[in-house]
Amino acid sequence: MSQPPTSSKETAPFFGGVTLAQYLTELAAKVPAPGGGAVAALHAAQGAALVAMVARYTTRAKDADHRPVIDRIIEAADAARDRALALADADAEAFTAVGAAYKLPKNTPEEVAERTEAIAAALIQAARVPAAVIDEADEILSLAAELLPIGNPNVVTDIGAAADAARAAATSSQLNIEINVASLSAAQGDRFAPMLIRVEEITARADGLHADVLHAVRG
Structure with a gap:
């Protein structure tokens, strides 16, 4: 899996240390x-x-035969959650860097060149973050699909909800890649084309898993 893009400066994590109410207030603010x-x-x-x-919830005595798989899924899902949380902070930082790059001076040819280079670098970084989110969505969807046949049926709808969340992560990330690469050169933007194609496949898999969960619920 992709690792969260490295930060260009030391910043304290935001999303791992605020309440849900604080996060929603920040999200709704004009910032x-x-x-x-x-x-x-x-x-x-x-x-x-x-x-x-x-x-x-699939660690009951009756689930003993599947315990090695379940333990692996737990470990992988916990790791994916941590990476995704870090990517939320990375995205906020990357977006801020794009704004800062556009504010650089452009009074001389040298400043114009430096500004242009800084903008391109910031936009690429801003596209790399949602690309990494798509990687995580893909991983989460794979784990959910593997879990469905053996998971505790009492919480099967949560597997469907996980698939829906992964789908939303991928399609929302697609939008964020598209808006950033739109301002890049064709050569710079083309590196993200395979990732955008993957979103279509992830979406189809998520829809299929959602349907499988509905079928399981309805019998």
Whole structure:
């Protein structure tokens, strides 16, 4: 899996240390970040948490035959949740960096060149973060699909909810990649084309898993 893009400066994590009410207040405020990119990452984090929860409910005596698989899913889902949470912070920082790059002076040819280079670098970073979120969505969806046949049926709907969260993470990230690469050169933007294609496949898998869960609920 992709690791969260490294920060260019030391920043204290925001999303791991605030209440839900504080987060929503910040999201609703007239400030550049957090925004849709952070929401996408948190969709992924919630999907991973749901997978881990269902897996933990699948540790009954009757589930003993599946315990090695369940333990692996729990570990993987917990790790995905941590990465996605870090990506929410990375997205907010990347978006802020884009705004700072556009504010650089452009009074001389040298400043114009430096500003242009800084903007491109910031936009690429701002696209890399949602690309990493798509990676996480893919992983979460795979874990959810693996868990469905063996998961505790009493919480099967949470597997569907995890799939829906992963889908939302991927499609929201698609939007954030598209808006950033739109301002890049074709050569710079083309590197993200395979990731955008993957979103279609992730969406189809998520829809299929949602349908499978509905079928399981309805019998």
